[in-house]
Amino acid sequence: xxxxxxxxxxxxxxxxxxxxxxxxxxxxNNAKLAYEIVVVDDSSPDGTLEVAKSLxxxxxxxxxxxxxxxxxxxxxxxxxxxxxxxxxxxxxxMDADLSHHPKFIPEMVKVMDQNKVDIVSGTRYSKxxxxxxxxxxxxxxxxxxxxxxxxxxxxxxxxxxGSFRLxxxxxxxxxxxxxxxxxxxxxxxxxxxxxxxxxxxxxVPITFVDRIYxxxxxxxxxxxxxxxxxxxxxxxx
Amino acid sequence: xxxxxxxxNKDAHCYSYPHCPSLILVVSNQINHWQRRSGSNRMLRYQLxxxxxxxxCVLWSSAKQPQxxxxxxxxxxxxxxxxxxxxxxxxxxxxxxxxxxxxGSIALAMLTFASCPAALVELENDVNEAKVQLTxxxxxxx
Numbered sequence: 134x135x136x137x138x139x140x141x142x143x144x145x146x147x148x149x150x151x152x153x154x155x156x157x158x159x160x161x162n163n164a165k166l167a168y169e170i171v172v173v174d175d176s177s178p179d180g181t182l183e184v185a186k187s188l189x190x191x192x193x194x195x196x197x198x199x200x201x202x203x204x205x206x207x208x209x210x211x212x213x214x215x216x217x218x219x220x221x222x223x224x225x226x227m228d229a230d231l232s233h234h235p236k237f238i239p240e241m242v243k244v245m246d247q248n249k250v251d252i253v254s255g256t257r258y259s260k261x262x263x264x265x266x267x268x269x270x271x272x273x274x275x276x277x278x279x280x281x282x283x284x285x286x287x288x289x290x291x292x293x294x295g296s297f298r299l300x301x302x303x304x305x306x307x308x309x310x311x312x313x314x315x316x317x318x319x320x321x322x323x324x325x326x327x328x329x330x331x332x333x334x335x336x337v338p339i340t341f342v343d344r345i346y347x348x349x350x351x352x353x354x355x356x357x358x359x360x361x362x363x364x365x366x367x368x369x370x
Numbered sequence: 371x372x373x374x375x376x377x378x379n380k381d382a383h384c385y386s387y388p389h390c391p392s393l394i395l396v397v398s399n400q401i402n403h404w405q406r407r408s409g410s411n412r413m414l415r416y417q418l419x420x421x422x423x424x425x426x427c428v429l430w431s432s433a434k435q436p437q438x439x440x441x442x443x444x445x446x447x448x449x450x451x452x453x454x455x456x457x458x459x460x461x462x463x464x465x466x467x468x469x470x471x472x473x474g475s476i477a478l479a480m481l482t483f484a485s486c487p488a489a490l491v492e493l494e495n496d497v498n499e500a501k502v503q504l505t506x507x508x509x510x511x512x
Contacts, residue, residue, distance in 0.1 A: 148512045155500040184509075191507045231493060263484030265493075276479040280472065286415060329412065340489035368416045 137161065137168045137242075138221030138302075141229040142211035147179045149230050154188050154197065160235040166242065171215040172229075173200045208319055209312055216309060224300045233297040237339045241299040244335040251304040251332035254290050254324070255297035255339035262292075266343030278317070278359060285367045288324040290334050294359075296320050297339055304332055316355055318362020325370045426464070433457050 139157055143150060154170060161168040170192075172185045182201055189197040200214050212226060223245070227233045233255065241253040256262050258279065264272065275294070282293045294317045307330060314322045327334060413421065432438055434457055443453035456463070501511055 151504050151509050151511060152497055152500045155504055156496065187509055191504075191509055231497070234489075234493065234496075258479065258483065260482075260484075263486040263489070265486045265488075265490040267485070269480075272483050273476070273480060276476055276483060280476050280479065284472070340486045342486075342489050342493050366415075368414070370415060 134167050135223055136221040137166055137223050137225060137238075138215075138219035139168060139170045139225040139227065139235075140212055140215035140219060141170060141172050141227070142208055142215065143172055143174045143177060143181050143185070143229050144205060145177045145179045145181060146229045147177070147181045147184050150181055150184050151188060153229050153231060153235070154192065156235045157238075158192060158196070160238055164239040164242070166239070169196055169198060169219065169221060171198045171200060171219050173202065173211040173215045175202050175205045175211065207315060209309070209315065212305075213309055216305065222302050224302055224305050225298070226300070226305075227297045232341050232343065233339065234342070237297070237337055238299070240337045244337055245299055245301070248335050249333070250335035251301050252324075252327055253299040253335045253337055254292060255295055256290070256292035256336045257295060257339060257341045258291045259336060259338045262338030262340060264341045264343065271343075274356070278356075282321050282363055285363060286321065286325055286370070288321070288328045290324050291336060293321045293324055295339075295341075297341075298323075304330075308332075314362040314365065316358040316362060318359055318366065321363070322366055322370075325366055329370065430457075430460050433460070 141150070141153065146153075150172070157168065157170055172188075174182045174185060176182075182199070185197070185199050189199060198218050200218050202211070202214060216224065223242075225238060225241075227235075237255055241255070244250065244253045257264055258276075264275075267275070279291075279293055282288075286293070304327065308323055308326045311326050312319060312322045324334065433442060439453050439457055440450065442457060443450050446453065446456075448456070504511060
């Protein structure tokens with residue numbers, strides 16, 4: 134039976150972490166899939182690590198592994214650290230802030246099994262997908278950014294900045310060491326490298342719910358970082 | 371890329387545009403050089419865009435020749451002055467076309483970008499259920 138490893142990078146997710154772990158446990162148990170959750174915490178000042186430890190006691194060490202890092206070291210290295218500690222043959226990368234609901238995971242597994250793809254990407258833009266809690270300006274920013282990335286990079290997926298994906302272990306192990314971008318461009322670069330390696334990408338429509346707890350991370354600096362990352366990918370891939 | 375190489379090499383021997391072969395040969399040689407340097411058969415994205423740009427410039431340069439302008443004018447059934455405007459300002463038409471394509475694509479994407487308020491309601495219900503169950507497990511919640 135395939136073991137599914139869910140890697141959850143956390144920074145100040147004290148409120149959301151118990152909820153996402155509960156949802157994951159419920160989803161995997163209902164779908165009768167073996168799972169583990171790898172929590173990668175970057176020394177959150179709000180006590181996320183303590184919450185993770187109490188969840189480990191409640192759900193068992195076989196289900197929850199904790200990687201504690203000293204300092205905010207970035208998403209890419211968090212994924213790498215989580216991957217190194219994980220044991221699963223398939224890896225799920227997702228956000229810990231409840232914007233991605235684990236209920237879509239069984240559908241992703243089905244697409245991976247039936248279509249024999251290397252990556253299944255959750256997409257907000259296909260029929261059946263969407264967002265909750267975004268105004269038209271936020272939607273326009275997202276769509277505009279996605280159009281620009283698709284035009285320049287054409288990586289073969291409809292949602293390039295989405296971060297809810299299921300990977301075959303071999304696929305993510307091949308791609309992750311090559312990724313250099315930070316911020317939203319990080320997710321794009323994964324798909325760009327996947328396309329270069331002739332990997333197959335499947336899609337599942339998902340609904341994205343804007344943060345119900347905590348702060349959303351989209352400001353002018355994020356947009357500038359995204360554009361810089363996009364240009365870098367344009368010239369180097 | 372191999373198809374591109376073949377087409378470019380074929381065009382290098384095609385004398386429909388007699389003043390072009392040397393320029394097309396230069397372009398195809400440069401593309402081959404880039405591919406060898408990149409160590410793969412696949413061009414980098416900017417190289418691909420550059421190759422399209424160079425190919426378009428070559429075509430435009432050829433179209434601007436007086437004899438070709440006449441051919442284009444008769445093909446399009448327009449006057450020579452109209453053909454002058456169309457051909458001389460071709461880069462502008464391309465930019466306008468790309469801009470319209472971009473605006474149209476984003477507009478269509480916005481129309482099809484679904485809002486799902488029900489997902490938020492469902493999540494809130496799930497959160498309430500989760501809080502009850504987690505409290506039973508002894509997990510302290512904020």
